[in-house]
Amino acid sequence: MPPFNVTEANPLRDAADRRLPRIAGPSGLVIFGVTGDLSRKKLMPAVYDLANRGLLPPGFSLVGFARREWAHEDFAQEVHDAVKEHARTPFREEVWHQLIQGMRFVQGTFDDDDAFERLRGTIEELDKAQGTGGNFAFYLSVPPRSFPVVIQQLKKHGLADQTGGSWRRAVIEKPFGHDLKSAEQLNKVVHEVFAPDQVFRIDHYLGKETVQNILALRFANTMFEPIWNRSFVDHVQITMAEDIGIGGRAGYYDGIGAARDVIQNHLLQLMALTAMEEPASFDADALAAEKTKVLGAVRLPKDLGRDTVFAQYAAGWQGGEKAVGYLQEEGTDANSKTDTYAAIKLGIDNRRWAGVPFYLRTGKRLGRRVTEIAVVFQRAPHSPFDTTATEELGQNAIVIRVQPDEGVTVRFGSKVPGTSMEIRDVSMDFAYGESFTESSPEAYERLILDVLLGDSNLFPRTEEVELSWKILDPIEEYWDTHGSPAQYPSGTWGPVEADEMLERDGRSWRRP
Amino acid sequence: MKIDLTDTTASKINKALVQGRRAIGTPAVGMVLTLVIVTDEENAYDALKAANDASHEHPSRTLVVIKRVSRSPRDRTQSRLDAEVRVGADAGSGETVVLRLYGEVSDHAQSVVLPLLLPDAPVVVWWPVNAPLDPAKDPLGALAQRRVTDTYASEQPVRELSARSDTYTPGDTDLSWTRITPWRSMLAAALDQVVCDVRAVEVEGEEFNPSCELLAMWLADRLDVPVKRSLSSGPGLTAVRMDTDRGPITLDRADGSLATLSIQGQPDRAVALKRRETAELIAEELRRLDPDDTYASALRFGVERLNSVPAPAVRGAEAAHAAEAAVAKAVQAVALAEAAVARAEEPPAEAEGPAKGEPASEPSQIAAQASGKEAASPEPVKKAAAK
Numbered sequence: 001m002p003p004f005n006v007t008e009a010n011p012l013r014d015a016a017d018r019r020l021p022r023i024a025g026p027s028g029l030v031i032f033g034v035t036g037d038l039s040r041k042k043l044m045p046a047v048y049d050l051a052n053r054g055l056l057p058p059g060f061s062l063v064g065f066a067r068r069e070w071a072h073e074d075f076a077q078e079v080h081d082a083v084k085e086h087a088r089t090p091f092r093e094e095v096w097h098q099l100i101q102g103m104r105f106v107q108g109t110f111d112d113d114d115a116f117e118r119l120r121g122t123i124e125e126l127d128k129a130q131g132t133g134g135n136f137a138f139y140l141s142v143p144p145r146s147f148p149v150v151i152q153q154l155k156k157h158g159l160a161d162q163t164g165g166s167w168r169r170a171v172i173e174k175p176f177g178h179d180l181k182s183a184e185q186l187n188k189v190v191h192e193v194f195a196p197d198q199v200f201r202i203d204h205y206l207g208k209e210t211v212q213n214i215l216a217l218r219f220a221n222t223m224f225e226p227i228w229n230r231s232f233v234d235h236v237q238i239t240m241a242e243d244i245g246i247g248g249r250a251g252y253y254d255g256i257g258a259a260r261d262v263i264q265n266h267l268l269q270l271m272a273l274t275a276m277e278e279p280a281s282f283d284a285d286a287l288a289a290e291k292t293k294v295l296g297a298v299r300l301p302k303d304l305g306r307d308t309v310f311a312q313y314a315a316g317w318q319g320g321e322k323a324v325g326y327l328q329e330e331g332t333d334a335n336s337k338t339d340t341y342a343a344i345k346l347g348i349d350n351r352r353w354a355g356v357p358f359y360l361r362t363g364k365r366l367g368r369r370v371t372e373i374a375v376v377f378q379r380a381p382h383s384p385f386d387t388t389a390t391e392e393l394g395q396n397a398i399v400i401r402v403q404p405d406e407g408v409t410v411r412f413g414s415k416v417p418g419t420s421m422e423i424r425d426v427s428m429d430f431a432y433g434e435s436f437t438e439s440s441p442e443a444y445e446r447l448i449l450d451v452l453l454g455d456s457n458l459f460p461r462t463e464e465v466e467l468s469w470k471i472l473d474p475i476e477e478y479w480d481t482h483g484s485p486a487q488y489p490s491g492t493w494g495p496v497e498a499d500e501m502l503e504r505d506g507r508s509w510r511r512p
Numbered sequence: 513m514k515i516d517l518t519d520t521t522a523s524k525i526n527k528a529l530v531q532g533r534r535a536i537g538t539p540a541v542g543m544v545l546t547l548v549i550v551t552d553e554e555n556a557y558d559a560l561k562a563a564n565d566a567s568h569e570h571p572s573r574t575l576v577v578i579k580r581v582s583r584s585p586r587d588r589t590q591s592r593l594d595a596e597v598r599v600g601a602d603a604g605s606g607e608t609v610v611l612r613l614y615g616e617v618s619d620h621a622q623s624v625v626l627p628l629l630l631p632d633a634p635v636v637v638w639w640p641v642n643a644p645l646d647p648a649k650d651p652l653g654a655l656a657q658r659r660v661t662d663t664y665a666s667e668q669p670v671r672e673l674s675a676r677s678d679t680y681t682p683g684d685t686d687l688s689w690t691r692i693t694p695w696r697s698m699l700a701a702a703l704d705q706v707v708c709d710v711r712a713v714e715v716e717g718e719e720f721n722p723s724c725e726l727l728a729m730w731l732a733d734r735l736d737v738p739v740k741r742s743l744s745s746g747p748g749l750t751a752v753r754m755d756t757d758r759g760p761i762t763l764d765r766a767d768g769s770l771a772t773l774s775i776q777g778q779p780d781r782a783v784a785l786k787r788r789e790t791a792e793l794i795a796e797e798l799r800r801l802d803p804d805d806t807y808a809s810a811l812r813f814g815v816e817r818l819n820s821v822p823a824p825a826v827r828g829a830e831a832a833h834a835a836e837a838a839v840a841k842a843v844q845a846v847a848l849a850e851a852a853v854a855r856a857e858e859p860p861a862e863a864e865g866p867a868k869g870e871p872a873s874e875p876s877q878i879a880a881q882a883s884g885k886e887a888a889s890p891e892p893v894k895k896a897a898a899k
Contacts, residue, residue, distance in 0.1 A: 011710070011734050011735050012696070012731075012735070013700055013703075014734070014806060018800055019690075019693045019696070019697075019806070020696060020700055023697055025701075025704055025705070051784065054694050054697060057701055058698070058702075058773045093769075094770040097782055097784070101781070101782055130779060130781065131778040131779050131781060
């Protein structure tokens with residue numbers, strides 16, 4: 001078979017022909033842990049949506065691997081149901097027909113050598129029947145403790161070997177370890193088998209349109225970048241709030257906590273994108289270089305007790321429903337010190353950001369589900385209006401809403417109509433749902449396509465992951481040895497300690 | 513919310529738009545473009561429905577310009593403008609104004625449309641039917657960055673393609689071209705998979721479907737090989753067959769939705785290639801507002817050059833290259849050169865002779881003739897002579 005990836009030589013491809021979408025080359029996707037929630041709610045629908053948009057290659061194959069005793073048809077039925085329920089685009093028979101031809105299921109446990117032999121047989125069969133050309137991505141939707149064994153099995157059975165121009169890629173989900181040491185260990189295990197550029201770490205936030213829009217907003221416009229620095233910015237608040245509790249995930253969550261679960265990956269990535277310098281180009285290397293630089297310049301507060309807060313939700317009412325406290329959740333240790341809320345203050349030691357605090361907070365059972373980046377500006381150095389006129393005037397702000405209701409809000413002062421001079425805050429809103437597609441692609445669609453294309457722009461790299469742990473580890477250590485988590489009633493915006501933390505700096509949290 | 517205005521003016525319509533927006537409580541506008549649909553009463557409903565669906569991806573102000581037919585001399589001297597303003601849930605995601613023009617004002621539609629364009633936002637004009645011969649010179653077309661026509665809806669699609677190519681101005685585009693994007697991307701994907709030299713191509717589809725010609729011209733333009741257009745009973749495009757040095761590559765869609773991709777030495781694969789709704793076409797069209805150079809290049813290839821001569825032979829300047837390519841078929845090279853000369857003087861119907869001698873193309877003479885007939889009648893296409 002001739003070598004693949006010869007796009008340059010294809011006379012039908014032309015850079016100027018912008019209607020032609022990027023279609024992945026011949027390939028297949030193997031999902032480990034295919035019976036899990038993520039796989040059903042996100043991965044399978046994303047695969048279907050990609051096919052429906054015509055972005056998957058003919059002959060694309062989907063292989064499920066799980067313990068359950070399923071025949072290929074049962075698996076296809078399961079995918080069918082998941083797609084019908086969760087896919088973004090309408091269900092179309094002919095698209096389904098295209099997909100179903102390449103669907104296989106392999107039954108087995110992760111330590112079962114026979115199962116991996118069967119998997120290899122399946123892949124070889126697909127190469128023949130579907131023309132996948134030996135190109136397969138292995139999506140590890142499995143608990144972190146199973147990573148090493150699956151990776152080793154892939155190696156042992158020759159599934160990670162790239163032969164004759166084909167590729168094998170590994171896709172892994174967070175958490176990427178639980179501290180620097182374990183992250184390094186995990187990276188070692190993975191890189192022993194897969195080359196670093198064939199490992200894709202999924203941080204689904206980075207696949208979101210709004211997150212990609214941070215770069216467009218900053219670097220495609222002239223009006224924001226000149227004020228995007230310490231001369232004009234007072235501080236930055238990055239919030240990710242969830243209204244739900246831990247649900248039935250106590251086993252996973254207890255001992256991990258909000259900071260490791262959210263701040264280490266999502267929030268530090270958002271911060272890096274907000275604070276980084278302009279990359280030389282929009283390719284993976286240039287982006288990673290800038291993100292690494294800014295993460296490397298992060299400075300922790302001197303007094304961790306003063307400038308960080310960790311807390312747990314207590315019983316209360318959340319949006320009209322009664323909610324139990326974290327310690328009363330089923331499966332949690334009654335003496336657990338796990339944080340369900342974390343707020344930290346970071347500085348960035350470079351010329352652009354010296355002295356500008358970045359406040360990061362995340363929590364469960366907060367007021368509502370929202371993720372946003374708020375860049376809050378300094379007050380005007382001089383106001384010709386008297387103080388009574390500007391009493392109600394806050395600080396200007398640019399807020400990038402990541403989810404839900406993706407968009408950008410600009411807050412500034414405006415005169416209240418009437419005979420007296422009175423200036424008050426108003427918001428100007430740009431909503432993605434309104435100005436562009438209501439149905440923008442799901443993050444997983446974009447990320448799976450990027451994996452198949454081998455485009456690693458939107459995936460954090462090893463160094464970024466390790467740097468993030470370097471930032472978080474001292475804080476986690478401090479929390480382990482000092483005090484116990486503060487409590488906040490469910491359905492509020494966090495503990496009073498967090499409010500006090502900002503008050504000491506003369507600031508306050510935004511109500512998102 | 514709906515506001516009806518009878519015997520009105522553009523400024524009253526503007527007032528109604530602001531009033532409507534205030535009434536539903538969203539005074540801010542996040543619309544990204546103005547879409548002007550120029551149509552007759554018969555096609556207005558379907559076109560507007562498609563535009564409203566597309567507006568979910570591209571929130572826009574949609575202006576529907578309906579020119580009413582005057583049936584008496586008295587009607588023709590009187591002029592009147594009626595408008596129906598829709599905002600909120602009635603108008604997709606955006607605003608819609610349906611303009612009905614009676615009498616003299618219907619010749620001056622641009623005077624009504626100009627004040628209603630969104631400030632500073634791009635303008636797209638779409639003629640679902642009866643597009644003007646030269647869209648860019650049309651008074652309404654002149655307001656737009658992007659002019660969307662549809663040769664599929666015309667009486668003689670193939671002749672209209674030639675006319676479009678004569679008047680092409682950057683920013684022109686054709687829904688018949690938009691329709692074949694999935695085919696093009698699948699064919700490109702097929703060539704991604706096999707490194708090969710394509711020697712000849714056949715594009716098969718129903719008669720009076722200009723998408724087939726456009727696809728054939730695109731392939732001829734990109735691949736520089738003879739492309740044959742043959743007929744089938746449809747629906748739409750039914751097959752593309754590429755003859756390559758590594759065996760045939762075929763994309764076959766018999767039923768209008770599920771296609772089969774066959775590549776020699778590889779298993780057959782099913783590919784979803786559904787014929788798309790107008791709303792999807794418009795949504796794709798609105799995604800990019802810059803001139804479509806690939807379309808221009810395919811269109812300019814010329815319908816009359818299909819079915820006959822390998823592309824290089826026609827380009828005089830590339831004669832040497834053509835000769836080189838033709839070494840293998842030395843005997844035919846002479847015939848081809850003759851054909852090129854013949855073509856310069858005669859309408860293409862006569863020039864199709866050499867196609868019969870082509871070794872690569874499969875025999876489907878009736879098809880080629882039918883297509884040639886359509887292109888040639890009722891008046892000879894002047895372009896062949898011009899080139």
